Amino acid sequence: MNILDLLAEDGITPKRVASTRGGGYASACPLCGGDERFRAWPEQGDGGRWWCRGCDRGGDLIQYLREVGGLDFPEAARLVGKELDRCPISGTPRSVGKLRHPPWTPRESEPRPSAWSDKAALAAGWFHDQLVGPAGADIRAYLARRGLSDSIIRRGLEASTGGG
Ligand SMILES: [Zn+2]
Numbered sequence: 001m002n003i004l005d006l007l008a009e010d011g012i013t014p015k016r017v018a019s020t021r022g023g024g025y026a027s028a029c030p031l032c033g034g035d036e037r038f039r040a041w042p043e044q045g046d047g048g049r050w051w052c053r054g055c056d057r058g059g060d061l062i063q064y065l066r067e068v069g070g071l072d073f074p075e076a077a078r079l080v081g082k083e084l085d086r087c088p089i090s091g092t093p094r095s096v097g098k099l100r101h102p103p104w105t106p107r108e109s110e111p112r113p114s115a116w117s118d119k120a121a122l123a124a125g126w127f128h129d130q131l132v133g134p135a136g137a138d139i140r141a142y143l144a145r146r147g148l149s150d151s152i153i154r155r156g157l158e159a160s161t162g163g164g
Contacts, residue, residue: 001080003040003048006064014040030068031055047080 007014007027014025022043029038034054042048051058057067065076130136132154140150 001047001061002042003050003061003064004042006061006068007040010068012038014038029054031057 004014004025007030010030012027012030014027016023017026017039018024022041025040025042026036027038027040028035029052031052032055034052037054038050038052040048040050045060047061049058049060050064059067061080062073062076062082065071065079066073069076071079131139132150140153143153144150
């Protein structure tokens with residue numbers, strides 16, 4: 001079954017208007033009637049896709065059956081032969097198996113290059129020295145006004161730099 005079969009059942013015989021990507025067809029719209037504004041591409045997706053320039057509705061076969069045929073999602077899915085993925089608790093359909101995207105999996109990550117972490121440790125040490133040294137007096141005064149005393153700063157930095 002494809003989109004042209006569904007249109008035929010609704011008494012619409014589209015004209016072929018394009019040959020690219022498996023062909024495009026034009027007809028009156030079964031929803032708004034808009035003359036020749038309805039387009040169908042039977043080779044796209046799973047059984048074809050459709051879109052109306054007049055009423056700006058479109059989608060796949062299931063969407064066609066829902067919008068034009070007034071079916072609910074499970075009925076439409078069943079009619080086009082899709083296996084419904086049901087919630088194991090409530091039994092309500094969640095998605096259509098064949099249309100579901102593959103589950104997302106994280107990409108394998110490379111181990112962190114040691115050059116990067118070596119430089120980061122060097123930088124952290126340098127920042128620490130700057131903050132607790134003479135150059136950090138203004139920053140320490142600012143932090144003290146924000147409630148961070150010298151001893152808290154030193155403790156925190158020692159913890160975050162491994163005591164270095
Ligand atoms: Zn329309």
